[in-house]
Amino acid sequence: MRCIGLMSGTSLDGIDGVLARLSPQLQVEAHVHRPMPPALRAELLALNTSGPDELHRAALAANALAEAQAEVVQALLAHSGLSAADVRAVGSHGQTVRHRPGAVDGTGYTWQLNQPALLAERCGIDVVADFRSRDVAAGGQGAPLVPAFHAQVFGRTDQARAVLNLGGIGNLTLLPAGGAPVSGFDCGPGNALLDLWVQQHLGQDFDADGQWAASGQVHGALLGGLMAEPYLAEAPPKSTGRDLFHADWLVAQLQRCAGVSPQDVQATLAEFTARAATEALHRHAPQTTDLLVCGGGALNADLMQRLTRLLPGVRVRSTAAEGLPPMQVEATAFAWLAGAHLMRQPANLPAVTGARGPRVLGALYPA
Structure with missing residues (x-):
C-alpha cells in the first residue's frame, strides 16, 4: 500500500509531502517541500484570530491551500515516476486555525482549514482528511495524533x-x-x-x-x-x-x-x-x-x-x-494515518488524547 501524506504545520513555512510505502515495511519513496505562498500564509495566520468576513475568507483560503497541496502531490508523482493509480490515498491534515477542544460547550472543536473534495478532484486520488474531529467528539483533545x-x-x-x-x-x-x-x-x-x-x-x-x-x-x-x-x-x-x-x-x-x-x-x-x-x-x-x-x-x-x-x-x-529526516516525520505520519483509515483501524491513543476510547480517524473523499 502506498499513501501520500501532506502536512503544513503551525509554523506555516510551507507544505511537506511524502510518498510512503506502508507495507510490507514503511519506506519513504519521495519527499517534496514547497514554501507556503506569502499571501496564503498571511491569510492563514490572520484566520487564527477573529476578523471580518471570516467564512468567506476561510473558504477561499481553503481553496488556495488545496491547489497548493495538489501541486505537491503532482510533484511527488513526477519525482517517483508513479501515477495516481499507484497511490491508495492522500492523507491531508489541512491547516489548523483554531484549536479549542473541550471548551465553551463541553465538547469544543478543532478546525483544520481544508478543501479535501477539491484536492481529490485535482489529483484523482482518494483523500482522507479531518483526522482530529472524531477524537474531539469522543471527549479527546484531538492532539497530538502522531x-x-x-x-x-x-x-x-x-x-x-x-x-x-x-x-x-x-x-x-x-x-x-x-x-x-x-x-x-x-x-x-x-x-x-x-x-x-x-x-x-x-x-x-x-x-x-x-x-x-x-x-x-x-x-x-x-x-x-x-x-x-x-x-x-x-x-x-x-x-x-x-x-x-x-x-x-x-x-x-x-x-x-x-x-x-x-x-x-x-x-x-x-x-x-x-x-x-x-x-x-x-x-x-x-x-x-x-x-x-x-x-x-x-x-x-x-x-x-x-x-x-x-x-x-x-x-x-x-x-x-x-532513517527518517526531521522534515519528513509529520507528513509520513499523515500518510500512515490515511492508511489506518482505509483499513478501518483506530489510530488515536486514548491515553494521549483523553478520548473515551479508540476511534477510526478521518473522513474519506473518493476520487
Whole structure:
C-alpha cells in the first residue's frame, strides 16, 4: 500500500509531502517541500484570530491551500515516476486555525482549514482528511495524533525513548522501555514565537541555525515569567497552539520586563522553548535516555545545543539518525494515518488524547 501524506504545520513555512510505502515495511519513496505562498500564509495566520468576513475568507483560503497541496502531490508523482493509480490515498491534515477542544460547550472543536473534495478532484486520488474531529467528539483533545506513529517507527523495547517534534508548537511522545503504555502531549511553543520575533525585527522568516538567538543573552526575569505560564504545569492530556502562544501573549510577557534587547529576547525565547520541553521530559519520563528531535527545530543548531545542555545523560539527536529526516516525520505520519483509515483501524491513543476510547480517524473523499 502506498499513501501520500501532506502536512503544513503551525509554523506555516510551507507544505511537506511524502510518498510512503506502508507495507510490507514503511519506506519513504519521495519527499517534496514547497514554501507556503506569502499571501496564503498571511491569510492563514490572520484566520487564527477573529476578523471580518471570516467564512468567506476561510473558504477561499481553503481553496488556495488545496491547489497548493495538489501541486505537491503532482510533484511527488513526477519525482517517483508513479501515477495516481499507484497511490491508495492522500492523507491531508489541512491547516489548523483554531484549536479549542473541550471548551465553551463541553465538547469544543478543532478546525483544520481544508478543501479535501477539491484536492481529490485535482489529483484523482482518494483523500482522507479531518483526522482530529472524531477524537474531539469522543471527549479527546484531538492532539497530538502522531504518538501512535512514533511508537511504531521509533519505539524500542530495550530503551526508554522520547520524540520531540519542534514545529510551530512543541509536542512530546514518551516511549517507555518494556512495552509500557505510550504517552504524549503538547509541551509548549516550538518555533512559533521564535519565528514571530525574528520576522518582526529582522524581516526574516526564521532564525537560520539559531544564529541570532546564539548572539544574545538569556534574560532571567523574562525567562521566569515565560516559564510561569500555567499551561506548562497542567497535567496531560493536553494540547495547545496559536490560541495560546501568539503575539499578544508575548507582548504581555515583555511588558513585565521592559528594556530587553531584541537579540536577548530571541535568546530567551529559544531557552524557553528548550526548557519547556526538557522540564516536561524530566517531570513525566525521567528515565528517558534517548531523545529524537524532528520538525524544523531539529535543524536549529542553537536549539539542539540548548536541549543537549539541559539533558545531561540523554542522547539528543535528529530523527535522521533513525532513517527518517526531521522534515519528513509529520507528513509520513499523515500518510500512515490515511492508511489506518482505509483499513478501518483506530489510530488515536486514548491515553494521549483523553478520548473515551479508540476511534477510526478521518473522513474519506473518493476520487
